[in-house]
Amino acid sequence: MRHTILAAGLTTIAGAAFAQTPVLTVYTYDSFVPDWGPGPAIEAAFEETCGCDLQFVGAGDGAALLSRVRLEGARSEADVVLGLDTNLTAAAAETGLFAPHGIAPEGLTLPVAWEDPLFLPFDWGYFAFVHDTSLADVPGSFEELAASDVSIVIQDPRSSTPGLGLLLWVQHAYGDRAAEIWAGLADNIVTVTPGWSEAYGLFLEGEADMVLSYTTSPAYHLIAEDDPSKAAAPFAEGHYMQIEVAGILAGTDQPELAREFLAFMLTEGFQSVIPTTNWMYPAALPAEALPEGFETLITPDSALLYSPEEAAEIRDAAIATWAGALSR
Known part of the structure; x- marks a missing residue:
């Protein structure tokens, strides 16, 4: 038994x-x-x-x-x-x-x-630079941003999809002029973070005037925090998707x-x-x-997007252009 x-x-x-x-x-x-x-x-x-x-x-x-x-x-x-x-x-x-x-x-x-x-x-979504609505003279293009004293935080394209998206955004909008645009932006960049969370945190802590994020980011502050003080800057070149x-x-x-x-x-x-x-x-x-x-979010006049094959083809060259401009 x-x-x-x-x-x-x-x-x-x-x-x-x-x-x-x-x-x-x-x-x-x-x-x-x-x-x-x-x-x-x-x-x-x-x-x-x-x-x-x-x-x-x-x-x-x-x-x-x-x-x-x-x-x-x-x-x-x-x-x-x-x-x-x-x-x-x-x-x-x-x-x-x-x-x-x-x-x-x-x-x-x-x-x-x-x-x-x-x-x-x-x-x-669409990539965009997010800022506080109190910011005076919000740039409306990469060229205006490069010519301004506005400080920005961006993400590393080698580890971050927003960071890579920014490179492709500039490349799509300016083509052979991408290196010139990055040279102009170099002194606007406070720091380059490994990922989105670190960059957005620095922006919220007041370490920069603008941060690379999304057109939808202000919705978080409006809906979750009842705070309408954040906005995404519409850029004349269009926005990368x-x-x-x-x-x-x-x-x-x-x-x-x-x-x-x-x-x-x-x-x-x-x-x-x-x-x-x-x-x-x-x-x-x-x-x-x-x-x-x-419904309060901006809608880009022009949506920019490379095909997966095109993005893969130009990725390394775009990163090299970006790294070269920032290292000067």
Whole structure:
């Protein structure tokens, strides 16, 4: 009898071990993970339906995500990478580390068409320089900014997707004159930070007049803080667009769960969290579903965007131009 009971107990323990809750690990950028970011609400919403343990892991800023995944290779513990953008997707695809998602996205509200077998969008926005409304003589172009005494904080394009977006913004707007523009901006730059969070924090601490961020950033202050004192400066050249994406790693041991997460990413349960936590435009939510306050944001007269292939082709040269101008 004791042997029977013991055997039954061992069977129960073994069954419990095999029935462990599956874990889905998602690498993302640091600002996605904190309590004030989208991570916690999205984790709770997805876990209600997946029967899994969703774990977000902060891995620096957006561009640092690709560096980490490339370094870890097939040994990576991540199942999904969330937070690359279209300026990096061609380089990410070339690693061979990402698997096709097999999802036909429906209900996308991006301002551009979307076709990518490896990556799906979750939000988008326009880069902009954010300032306090008390700032006198707000520059309305890169040339005006370079000619002014206005101080700015920007992000490193080698580790930060906004930093890379700024380089491509200048390159798209000025082409062969990009080096001249950067030479003019060099004395406006207070510092270059590894990521967006550090740069925006310095701006809020009064260390600079303007910070590279997004046209949607003032919505945070207006909606979350009831503070209308921040604004994004409209630039005559137009504004460069960012589309943020997620992809499944080919080495995942949870391929179906990873695919389920990407499908969930385009549902209201995920998308409705984005506007007031990531402070971006959701990729699959109509404009009328945006919270009150978003209607006050500037809309660029011209949207600038390189294709993923074009961005990959000019990235290294744009970084070299930027680094050369700032080192003089």
